[in-house]
Amino acid sequence: MLDAYPESRLAHALLWSFGALVLAFLILPTLIVVPISFSGSDMLEFPPRSLSLRWYASFFGSADWMAALRTSLILAGLTAIVSVPAAFLACVAMDRLGGRLASGIYTFAVIPSVVPGILLAIGLFFVLAKLRLLGTLGGVLLGHVVLAIPVAVVVLYPAVRRFDWVQLQAARSLGAGWGGGIVGIMLPQMVLSLVSAALMAFLSSLDEAVISIFVSSGANTTLPKLMFISLRDQIDPTIAAISTLWTGLVVAVVLLFAARQRP
Amino acid sequence: MTAMTATVNAAGLRRDAATERRFFLSLALPSLVIVGIGAILPLFWILQQSLATARGDITLVNYTALLTNGLTWRSLLVTLELSGGTLLCCLVLGIPLAFLLASTSPRTASRLMVLVLLPLWTSILVRTYGWLVILRRDGLINDLLVGSGLVSEPVPLVYNFTGTLIGMVHYMLPIFVLPTYAAMRDIDGNVIRAAASMGASLWHCFRTVILPLAFGGIASGSVIVFVYTLGFFITPAILGGGRISPIAIRIDRTLSTLQDWGGAAAFGVFLLLIVAVLGVTALGAARLIRSKPAAD
Numbered sequence: 001m002l003d004a005y006p007e008s009r010l011a012h013a014l015l016w017s018f019g020a021l022v023l024a025f026l027i028l029p030t031l032i033v034v035p036i037s038f039s040g041s042d043m044l045e046f047p048p049r050s051l052s053l054r055w056y057a058s059f060f061g062s063a064d065w066m067a068a069l070r071t072s073l074i075l076a077g078l079t080a081i082v083s084v085p086a087a088f089l090a091c092v093a094m095d096r097l098g099g100r101l102a103s104g105i106y107t108f109a110v111i112p113s114v115v116p117g118i119l120l121a122i123g124l125f126f127v128l129a130k131l132r133l134l135g136t137l138g139g140v141l142l143g144h145v146v147l148a149i150p151v152a153v154v155v156l157y158p159a160v161r162r163f164d165w166v167q168l169q170a171a172r173s174l175g176a177g178w179g180g181g182i183v184g185i186m187l188p189q190m191v192l193s194l195v196s197a198a199l200m201a202f203l204s205s206l207d208e209a210v211i212s213i214f215v216s217s218g219a220n221t222t223l224p225k226l227m228f229i230s231l232r233d234q235i236d237p238t239i240a241a242i243s244t245l246w247t248g249l250v251v252a253v254v255l256l257f258a259a260r261q262r263p
Numbered sequence: 264m265t266a267m268t269a270t271v272n273a274a275g276l277r278r279d280a281a282t283e284r285r286f287f288l289s290l291a292l293p294s295l296v297i298v299g300i301g302a303i304l305p306l307f308w309i310l311q312q313s314l315a316t317a318r319g320d321i322t323l324v325n326y327t328a329l330l331t332n333g334l335t336w337r338s339l340l341v342t343l344e345l346s347g348g349t350l351l352c353c354l355v356l357g358i359p360l361a362f363l364l365a366s367t368s369p370r371t372a373s374r375l376m377v378l379v380l381l382p383l384w385t386s387i388l389v390r391t392y393g394w395l396v397i398l399r400r401d402g403l404i405n406d407l408l409v410g411s412g413l414v415s416e417p418v419p420l421v422y423n424f425t426g427t428l429i430g431m432v433h434y435m436l437p438i439f440v441l442p443t444y445a446a447m448r449d450i451d452g453n454v455i456r457a458a459a460s461m462g463a464s465l466w467h468c469f470r471t472v473i474l475p476l477a478f479g480g481i482a483s484g485s486v487i488v489f490v491y492t493l494g495f496f497i498t499p500a501i502l503g504g505g506r507i508s509p510i511a512i513r514i515d516r517t518l519s520t521l522q523d524w525g526g527a528a529a530f531g532v533f534l535l536l537i538v539a540v541l542g543v544t545a546l547g548a549a550r551l552i553r554s555k556p557a558a559d
Binding site: 002003005008011015017018019022023025026027028029030031032033036045047078082083085086087089090092093094096098101105108109111112114115116117118120121122123125126128130133141142145146149153159178199203206207210211214224227228231232239240242243244246247250253254255 | 264270283284287288289290291293294295297298300301302303304305309312335357359360362363364366375377378379380381382383384385386387388389390391392393394395397399402403426433436437445450455456458459460466468479490493494496497500501511514515518526527528530531534535538
């Protein structure tokens with residue numbers, strides 16, 4: 001768009017420098033934790049005066065942090081395993097039913113993404129307290145799956161809509177059932193979308209904090225909840241080490257996606 | 264004979280179609296049941312909890328206590344200030360950034376986009392921690408300010424309104440930029456070239472051509488930012504340091520510290536109503552403005 005105004009050099013320069021500042025604002029907090037995580041001192045100094053891996057050792061050596069990491073990874077895996085098939089089936093239903101029924105299902109399925117997290121959290125707290133399920137893995141899992149279903153539906157629905165159902169009609173006319181057709185013909189064509197949906201569901205659970213803060217406890221405390229508690233009490237550089245590992249994971253995933261989009 | 268077969272077939276086909284519909288409907292069940300139990304039921308439970316006494320009678324005492332408490336209205340004010348402030352900052356920072364992204368080549372734009380997406384994908388706790396490191400009393404910014412002699416005392420940047428606002432803007436900016444950038448990218452470059460060839464200055468063209476054409480994206484980004492931030496919890500809890508009490512923080516305090524379930528539930532219904540009312544109003548306003556002819 002700016003190319004229509006090649007002569008306004010000043011505007012170009014201003015826009016670029018402003019944009020660079022905003023981009024720096026966006027990535028600075030993520031980058032700053034990396035040098036701090038390798039600091040050798042107890043203080044949060046920048047730049048660190050000595051380098052060490054002690055905060056990584058403190059993370060991997062702590063029973064509490066390792067238990068929380070384990071809980072979070074198990075939860076994220078289970079969330080992906082439960083939410084992606086459920087969302088996929090809902091997408092098939094929406095695509096085949098069409099019309100009002102489809103938009104009704106869609107609206108219902110994405111409700112959790114528009115309700116403030118704190119409300120889902122205290123509501124789930126009340127329900128789980130009533131059922132005596134507070135602090136259980138199943139209770140947190142329910143909350144995480146509820147949040148992952150809208151994510152998976154949004155990723156999968158366009159892929160399901162692109163699918164050419166004539167192929168399934170052909171298979172059915174040759175004797176395949178709906179189930180066999182979906183598994184044998186549809187799923188293999190949608191592997192990439194399914195993998196993206198599973199990855200997004202996994203990351204959404206790994207990142208989820210508000211519901212976990214209210215309904216997870218004891219042995220089922222998640223990593224974000226433990227980070228939240230320790231951030232509220234004091235600033236422990238161990239969190240810098242966790243943050244660096246986490247950001248590394250995210251960078252890898254984003255680069256993977258970027259590479260996929262640019263074949 | 265053939266007519267009879269046709270009606271028999273038609274009935275059979277209708278039956279088949281109905282069976283098929285039921286089958287497809289049943290495929291949606293797992294998702295609907297999970298969302299029903301994990302999201303809809305909890306919301307109803309909040310309503311029930313807010314209206315019930317310990318013995319199960321219906322009461323409005325939680326609501327009268329909530330609405331007569333000055334702290335409730337103060338927390339609503341703080342919430343609106345934070346959401347409004349976040350929206351304002353997103354507009355000021357996000358529109359030029361989206362314009363820049365839309366003006367560069369697709370190759371450069373997708374590279375710069377990685378920088379926008381990276382924070383979006385980073386855990387909110389990681390980002391909050393990063394801001395603590397930067398904004399603390401002996402953090403990066405205060406080191407620079409004091410070191411350069413600009414100020415003699417460290418400036419309080421965190422554990423207050425400023426810190427909370429910075430954290431919230433940082434959280435929402437990528438979410439605002441995405442729809443705004445998409446709308447600007449879809450603008451036909453020939454329109455801009457036409458405006459330029461007719462002698463419109465860049466600023467004039469930006470104001471009268473680009474902004475109106477990108478209005479849809481900016482409006483939906485704004486609605487998302489404003490409504491989403493009404494229920495923010497993590498950022499004010501950590502970067503507010505207990506001194507900032509928007510609605511979500513007061514709900515947590517009512518539930519966890521005061522152990523007042525009914526009060527927390529009534530506060531939850533209060534928040535839900537505010538989100539619903541403001542959300543619907545904002546969507547309606549955006550639609551109204553968009554439906555007006557853009558030519559004037």
